[in-house]
Every structure is written in C-alpha cells, then in structure tokens.
Amino acid sequence: MKPSIPKGTRDFSSTEVANRTYIMNTIRAAFETYGFQPIETPTFENSSTLMGKYGEEGDRLIFKILNSGDYLAKVDENLLASKESNKVTAKISEKALRYDLTVPFARYVVQHQNEITFPFKRYQIQPVWRADRPQKGRFREFYQCDADVVGSKSLLQEVEFVQLYDEVFTNLGLKGTTIKMNNRKILSGIAEVIGAKDKLIDFTVALDKLDKIGEDGVIKEMLSKGISEEAIENVKPLFQLSGSNTEQLDVLANLLSSSEEGKDGVEELRSVVNTIADLGLQSATLTLDVTLARGLNYYTGAIFEVAAPEGVKMGSIGGGGRYDDLTGIFGLKDVSGVGISFGLDRIYLVLEELGLFEAVELPKPKVLFLNFNEEDNLQRLKAVQALRREGIKSEIYPDTATSNNQQKKQWKYADKRAIPFVISEIENDQYVLKDRVKGEQRNCTLEQLIVETK
C-alpha cells in the first residue's frame, strides 16, 4: 500500500520550498520596510476563540482537535446515543486549527494589550486550515500573509497599503497588477439611494456583470431580484461609470449627495486616490470598483482587492479593508483596524505561469567532489571544508565507487541535481575541475577552486 497524504494537503519539493520562500521573503522584506513587526500565534486556538466568528459555514469548515485521553468518559450517554455530531463535538473537542490570521490577531491584541504600543503595525505569515472541498488553487492547508494596523483611523494607512501592494508585486517582477478599491460607506450610500439595504448584495452582484451581459441584462437581473424600477432609475449613472478615478468619484458624489455616509465614503476614496496620484506607483494601477464588496459584513471603510495582470486567469491575489471593531468580539472596544492580505498560493501560480521564478536560486550544491577512491577522502574533506567556510554550497559523494557503473552513478547524480561544478580527481594537490555549464575542464589549486566556484 503506497503511502499518501490527506486530500487538500501538499508535500513541497525543494524547488517548491525555494520558490515559496522567495515569495514570502519578498513580502516579509516589504512589510518590515513599511514598519510592520512580525508576530506568530499557535497552530491551534481554544475552540471558543474561533467558533462563531466566521458564520455557520465557517464553523463547519474549522478543523477540530479531539481531546486527549479518555475523552468519552464524561460525555452524557444519551447525548452519545442521539448521535448529534455538532453537540457531541462541543463535549469532546476544545481546540481547533487556525482558520485565518485575523481572529487570532484580534485575540492576540486583546490578550497582550498592555505590552503592545498602539498604533500596532503587525504582520503575520503562517498557514491556516479549512475543511473546504479541495479544487485547483484551493487547498485545506495554505499560507496567509497579512499586514494590519490597529489603533488608528488615519487614511494614511490606506495610502500605504496601496503602496505596499505595488512594492511587493513590483519586487516580485509581477508588473501590471490592478489594485481595486471601494469603500463600504459608498455601498451603504447606494443602499440608501436604492432604498433597500437588504438588496445591496444582489445589486452589486448584478452590477458586476455589466461587462458580460450589458445594461439591459443587469437591469433585468435587478428587477428579478426585487429591486424596484424607481431604485434602478436613481442609480443609473453607475451603469455609465467611466473615465478617470476622479471623474468617477465626481459622478458618485453627485449620485450619493443625499447620503451623508455615501458622501463620506466618496471623500475618503478621493483622498486616497489623489494622494496616490501625487506619489505615483511603480507598476500597479489603482482603480475604483463600486461592485467590490468582499466580506461586506466585516469591513466598515476601505475595501481592497488585487487582480493579476491582464491575460492571467486567476481570482484575486490579494485583498483587505478597514474594520472598525475587530477586537470588540474579545472585549476591547473602539480599536479601528485596517489590513491587507497576500494570497501566496495564487501568487505562486501566477509567477509560475509567467516564468518569474527563473532567477530564484535553488538550494542545491554548486560543487560536487566525486568519490572514485578512498585514499583521497581526507583531502576531499579538507577541500570541501575550505569551500564551505567561504559559503560555497558543496558536498562529497558519500560512497566510494568501486566499479565503472558506480562511477557512472556519481556522474548521473551530478546531472540529476544539475550541479554546475564537479571535481572528478585530485592529483598532486591539483583539483580536476569540470565546469558543466561551460563544458570546460581545467586543473587548479584549492585557492583557484574557491575563486572559480564562488
């Protein structure tokens, strides 16, 4: 029986680890340049910390850990006999795997509030787990890379997060990303104007299809969802929203003039858009998207989402927003926060598709000493020690070849691992060095060997 791993999980080969590390290090470096500090939280939290924070669907998708020991001893017999899995879970499981980084962060802030200096700029790069149905690009174990600021309502943060997205994607060589922004207050304003707060999601979902099904299709869908003709008439300018960000904001300001909240949202967005226009971006484009509504019940101000460059088919590769009362669930009121997240797995797929991993240095030796006789092993050990002290990744083939076949096996090993420099023999303190990239061979001293392979 061949061993396997649970569905939705992955083994990573050394090339994959190297590429993933490259992405994470790029994100980490940018986070730190922007003044964010790392924290880490445990893999599992008390169930009470996680349950009820992600809706009913979320509760279902959280991986629960079975209590240790004789966990059934104290469970009521009638409850067991009822076979009500949900109710039994609460009796036999007290811990659960992290479902995202945001709720553990909120828990961390409340628990450590006396050690933290606010505004607190933290980043966190750790795996999370969801018992979701696995599919292409969606796994049961995956990494999130989050940066958040809590304890400040300043819009400078929103500006910096746009810059941070631009910085990371530029540094990854991923040019032409689109940073889409919206504001929850604009959505609330639209709901006010259409006079139907409960229809807001139906409205934005329909509006989002404008490109695909045209104005008539959108209107038809809105009507079918119970949005009145009058309401649709009121927001018709949204169907023609075009031009520069500023022009679109002017249309919105006009449309939402009867809604205080809507006007606030427009002015917040305008401030961010204008500042970014003044500062400039390196490779990304900032655009307005009034249909952007991710996690509607969660965000209270800015909403971010990043799309891969045109031509790459991929869902959003990042997202985030402002939330006014994140820590309230753990008893610390009035701490406004804003944050963004990078989707590591999707970014990986995009970089792979565009061939942007080519420059990543793979963790493999640069130099291999073949081992065709036992007598020279001490000299090989001394040479490899000298190379390693110079930081040159190198190794000796461990087993001494005692036949032609075994010698071939060593050459094959060098081939398969694509090791560029091979020392085949040592003669009178001269190392026979083969440069397998250039296809050259020469004899050299240890000093020359270090120079050649460094």
Added chain:
Amino acid sequence: MKPSIPKGTRDFSSTEVANRTYIMNTIRAAFETYGFQPIETPTFENSSTLMGKYGEEGDRLIFKILNSGDYLAKVDENLLASKESNKVTAKISEKALRYDLTVPFARYVVQHQNEITFPFKRYQIQPVWRADRPQKGRFREFYQCDADVVGSKSLLQEVEFVQLYDEVFTNLGLKGTTIKMNNRKILSGIAEVIGAKDKLIDFTVALDKLDKIGEDGVIKEMLSKGISEEAIENVKPLFQLSGSNTEQLDVLANLLSSSEEGKDGVEELRSVVNTIADLGLQSATLTLDVTLARGLNYYTGAIFEVAAPEGVKMGSIGGGGRYDDLTGIFGLKDVSGVGISFGLDRIYLVLEELGLFEAVELPKPKVLFLNFNEEDNLQRLKAVQALRREGIKSEIYPDTATSNNQQKKQWKYADKRAIPFVISEIENDQYVLKDRVKGEQRNCTLEQLIVETK
C-alpha cells in the same frame, strides 16, 4: 473574560520571532552549505501514517483531528455506548498532527521515490505537536530542525554531521559545546559481553551515574537490576574509561574483542574520531560517551548528542544517529539513513541565558516621521517613500496630533519602539532629524537624511 491560548502553546512577540528566525536562518544556511535541500510536509498526516510508529506512549500523545461533517452517523451504536475512547477514535478521526519530522520524511521518501535522486540529503524545519504535559522548556507545539541523508552507508556522513553541529553552534556564537558520540554496535557488544541483552538499558542508566554515585554505587544499582557479578566483572574497564578518545577506543576494542558487532562499532567510531582530529573543529569538542543510548530501538549505528557549554544547565540541544531501515515501515527496504536534529527551543534558552541575541537586528523601523500637522503629510509620504526605496525601514505616525498631549503620545511611541531616528518637523524642504541614540539634532535635506539613516 480575557482570551487565552491552549496550554503548552505560545504567542511569539516580534522580538521572539526575530530571535527564532535568526536561529533558524543560521541552521538553514549551514544545512544548505552542506548540500542539504529543504522539503516541507503537511501539518496533518493520515492517522495510518503516524499511529504505531512511536510506541504506545507516542500514539497517546498524538493530536487527532475530528472528521468533518456528521462524523457520528456511521459509528456503531454499541461501540459508542461502550465509551471506549480508543476504539471510537479510529472511527471518528482519520487525520493527526505531525508528531516529529522523521516519520513524515520516511513517508515522503517512499511516496516520491521515483522523483528523488539518492543519496537524498534533505532538511526540514517545521513545527511538531505532542499532547505532553507542558513544563519548562517543553511545549505542545515546538519546532524541529532536521537534516538527514538516506541511501548511503558511508561514514563520511557521520563526519559531516559532527562538522555541521560545530558549524551551526560556532555561527550562533555558542562556543564550547560538547558533541557526544556512541555507536549502537558498541552497546550491542556490551550487551553480548554482559550476557544480558535485555539488561542493556538498566546497565547504561546505571553506568551514566558514575560521576554522581561512584563505582560502588553503580555496581550496587546494577546488581539490584539483576545484572550478575560476573557480567559486571567483565566490563569493569568501562568504569575507568578515561583519557583521549583514542585511548578510550583502545580499551573498548580490548573489552569487546569477543564481539564482532562490538568491534565493528569501535572501528566505525575510531574512523570518525580520527578524521575529525585531522580536520579540526571550530569551537566544539567531540567526545565518546558509551552511556549514550537515545532511542535505542531506533538507531543501528552512530548515536549523537550535543550538550550546551559547561555552566549552562540544559538538557541536550541536539541529537541524532544512524538507522538502517527507516523507510521499511512504508515498504521501501534497505535504505540506510543517518540524521541529526537541532532543538530550537532549548537553543533559544541557552542563547538567551548567555546574552547571544544582542546582535540580532529587530524588525522595527529605523526612522519615524512625527505627524504634527496635516499639510506636510504629502511631503512626509514622499520622503518615507524615498527612504523605503533605499531599504530603510521607516514609517509616518498615522494620526495628526491636534494637541500637546497627542504630540507627547507620538514621542512616547518612538520611545517605546526604541526608534533611533525621528523627524519632528519639515521646514522649507529641511528635515529636523533627531538622532535619539547620540542625542543630537540637525537639519538636513532628503538626500542627507538617506545617508544619515541608512
């Protein structure tokens, strides 16, 4: 109700993350210099992969994950009514958290045997989980840092692992560690000589107390464990084992002359000891320890253990050995392996005790722009953008101070985060720069600011 985390788990502050990352990066760099490649395996494995691999105690300490959905639906009612937790577990849990890195590695090698080039030198730095009773230095979630080679029986590997320990601890500034070595075959030889294989552990445990309770005490304990006087007489030279490694090996060779396996073990150790004597170590000492028997049933050749420098009270900070049939449990026979592990948490405590984290660069901004008026924010943003593009960690205090108290709060923020450079004002493109380490203040241009703070 203040939020908390499960016992035996930890939150890590940014200083702790930075120090832990420093240790891991030092280990990782040495691993790669020695030709090891990283792999990563999933946090949870199929229970069948882990169960039965760590003994009964291990099975008990493995964290099990509850199946998703209506997991009780198909469980036999009589089984539930019996409340036999162990048997029920098999029906309601199919996955479990990684308990160490070795068994998942063996599973990886077998599963990916056709993609792997042997000898396969892999390293893995990942957390593991054990439902152990938490105590000082022992956690339920902790990292292991392992390097292993599979597919070669060459003793060069053993030599390289001694060098690797020396390299890592030297690079961490931890001088004076002791690398203890033994060989399972020597232990088997001793068992042969005392004529009691089943008493070997009692024997080594007693012998290990020589320093504390003296020869008479050791003999008394051995007798009480049922080891015969005659057997003790046979191995008396072990009680006087002293002198250089070579001298001790000579005594052992003599003592074990009637045991083929014992003699093999002595010669293997002699080869490693002699080669290391020729090569030299940077800061560690290699010593023989015939009482060293960690994981006796597991290792088949060399056994390693590393002790912290004298004066530091701490259990072993590393260990490992050779095992001849690791992958056999998953159906791939005759793959010899040898590996070592670094104990991250204990190394952390040792470095902390010795003050060896002082040089670690903390992830905090070098430069803070105070924010005492709104008008200058665009200029601040432009300045901070210029600094960040030069890789200088920097930030703007997000909220504009509108009172003296709020200004004080910003200074306090700079204090608490120990930010060395603070720009308090901007006047006519001149930045008022306070160097808080030197206690100096000067006005400078943006270009000068970059030079000063880089």
